[in-house]
Amino acid sequence: MLKAVILIGGPQKGTRFRPLSLDTPKPLFPLAGRPLIAHHIEACAQLPDIREILIIGYYPQTQMEGFVGDMQALYSSSNINIRYLQEFTALGTAGGMYHFRDQIRAGNPRAFFVLNGDVCADFPLQELCDFHEKRPASALVTIMSTEATRQQSLHYGCLVFNRSSGAVSHYVEKPSSYVSTFINCGVYVCSMDIFAVLAQIFHSRGQEYSCQAFCNGNGNGNGREQGHIKWEQEVLTPLAGTDKLFAMPVPNWWSQLKTAGSAIYANRHYLGLYKKTHPERLANVGTKRGEGDGSLICTVHPDVYVHPSATVHHSAVLGPNVAIGPGVTIGPGVRIRESIVLEQAQILDHTLVLHSIVGRGSTIGAWARVEGTPSDPDPNKPFAKMENPPLFNNEGKLNPSITILGCFVQVPAEKILLNSIVLPHKELSRSFKNEIIL
Numbered sequence: 465m466l467k468a469v470i471l472i473g474g475p476q477k478g479t480r481f482r483p484l485s486l487d488t489p490k491p492l493f494p495l496a497g498r499p500l501i502a503h504h505i506e507a508c509a510q511l512p513d514i515r516e517i518l519i520i521g522y523y524p525q526t527q528m529e530g531f532v533g534d535m536q537a538l539y540s541s542s543n544i545n546i547r548y549l550q551e552f553t554a555l556g557t558a559g560g561m562y563h564f565r566d567q568i569r570a571g572n573p574r575a576f577f578v579l580n581g582d583v584c585a586d587f588p589l590q591e592l593c594d595f596h597e598k599r600p601a602s603a604l605v606t607i608m609s610t611e612a613t614r615q616q617s618l619h620y621g622c623l624v625f626n627r628s629s630g631a632v633s634h635y636v637e638k639p640s641s642y643v644s645t646f647i648n649c650g651v652y653v654c655s656m657d658i659f660a661v662l663a664q665i666f667h668s669r670g671q672e673y674s675c676q677a678f679c680n681g682n683g684n685g686n687g688r689e690q691g692h693i694k695w696e697q698e699v700l701t702p703l704a705g706t707d708k709l710f711a712m713p714v715p716n717w718w719s720q721l722k723t724a725g726s727a728i729y730a731n732r733h734y735l736g737l738y739k740k741t742h743p744e745r746l747a748n749v750g751t752k753r754g755e756g757d758g759s760l761i762c763t764v765h766p767d768v769y770v771h772p773s774a775t776v777h778h779s780a781v782l783g784p785n786v787a788i789g790p791g792v793t794i795g796p797g798v799r800i801r802e803s804i805v806l807e808q809a810q811i812l813d814h815t816l817v818l819h820s821i822v823g824r825g826s827t828i829g830a831w832a833r834v835e836g837t838p839s840d841p842d843p844n845k846p847f848a849k850m851e852n853p854p855l856f857n858n859e860g861k862l863n864p865s866i867t868i869l870g871c872f873v874q875v876p877a878e879k880i881l882l883n884s885i886v887l888p889h890k891e892l893s894r895s896f897k898n899e900i901i902l
């Protein structure tokens with residue numbers, strides 16, 4: 465029996481994903497019509513041995529319970545239990561795993577997966593598990609690894625490993641100078657003995673804290689929670705070179721979801737994966753709607769996802785790489801490409817939407833133009849990943865990126881919105897270019 469843990473962080477995380485994360489917690493942001501971590505759950509559920517998926521984070525229960533209920537219902541017939549476990553405070557990337565160790569160990573799984581909730585991929589979980597189980601009995605963790613450029617590798621965990629055995633000899637989290645182009649994808653298989661390592665870290669921390677508290681005469685020394693454990697620095701780094709840490713390089717598509725710009729890129733890839741895994745979800749076949757209802761929609765340039773409850777005028781043209789959410793209305797002559805339109809948005813007649821995300825309940829008037837700048841990885845650099853540039857450049861100007869409308873924004877007819885970010889509930893009265901509209 466196997467289990468999986470999905471780490472989703474909490475409300476203070478995902479700040480670079482604003483304004484989209486103001487409305488929906490980042491782990492639930494829809495890509496190709498499904499919440500980000502529903503793709504993780506779907507990948508886990510493909511494995512016949514998976515029995516339980518534990519989502520660990522510090523979002524309030526109320527923000528996660530609807531999603532968890534939907535997932536439980538979806539996978540009830542496959543006998544997979546899905547639960548959300550809330551940390552009382554941010555416990556870091558390994559503290560939650562240790563805190564909820566009894567829940568992970570319950571039922572005696574032979575191993576468990578750990579997936580960062582903010583990565584997107586064609587997750588090769590069965591291969592990763594088979595690889596891990598073929599390593600020596602001493603193996604505690606196998607890391608899924610991919611290659612990045614030399615420069616980009618500095619933003620990730622970097623690893624040096626033996627290409628035939630997979631044994632990791634050196635692991636550095638976000639090094640300041642070049643270590644390796646092989647990076648940590650934030651996807652792991654762990655043996656159950658990893659809890660002994662976590663217990664050791666937790667208890668040594670306890671001694672450190674009580675000593676500091678004694679010396680300072682106050683609570684827990686530096687104010688950090690004793691249960692806070694950094695998986696990368698406190699677990700992976702010391703395990704390197706001990707024959708307990710392994711890496712499996714994979715050629716599959718993989719990306720992080722840090723900025724809103726990366727959502728368009730991930731949306732495109734998840735739509736592309738549907739061709740292999742769930743072609744019935746796509747509205748690719750001629751002019752037919754996805755999800756098997758077969759009614760006519762409009763002209764579609766693959767790949768396109770349209771929620772069955774959306775209303776799309778037959779003269780609209782969608783795609784490539786478009787996802788249309790529930791209850792969306794698309795008027796006559798509308799053209800949308802490389803974009804995500806979230807639930808209940810309305811796009812009125814003859815409007816053009818390019819490289820943009822239209823927030824929940826937003827309205828774009830007729831003959832308007834909403835356009836952003838694509839922020840894809842550099843196609844001329846092998847292994848290049850998405851850049852996650854800051855919002856502003858050194859001159860204090862907005863870096864060109866996709867256009868984002870927060871929820872319930874109103875764009876009047878015949879206006880142009882270019883490379884701009886609009887915060888929720890704004891009613892625009894004119895055109896904007898390269899601006900954040902607060």
Ligand SMILES: Nc1nc2c(ncn2[C@@H]2O[C@H](COP(=O)(O)OP(=O)(O)O[C@H]3O[C@H](CO)[C@@H](O)[C@H](O)[C@@H]3O)[C@@H](O)[C@H]2O)c(=O)[nH]1
Pocket residue numbers: 471472473474477520521522551553554555556557560580581582583619620621622637638647648649650696720
């Ligand atoms: N439950 C919980 N989850 C957390 C916490 N802190 C972070 N996480 C979750 O853990 C994942 C990674 O955390 P980050 O702190 O955002 O790390 P990162 O910059 O993305 O780097 C990590 O991922 C890279 C791959 O995407 C790796 O290359 C890198 O080595 C590292 O593991 C995210 O899904 C985040 O939501 C926490 O306190 N509690």
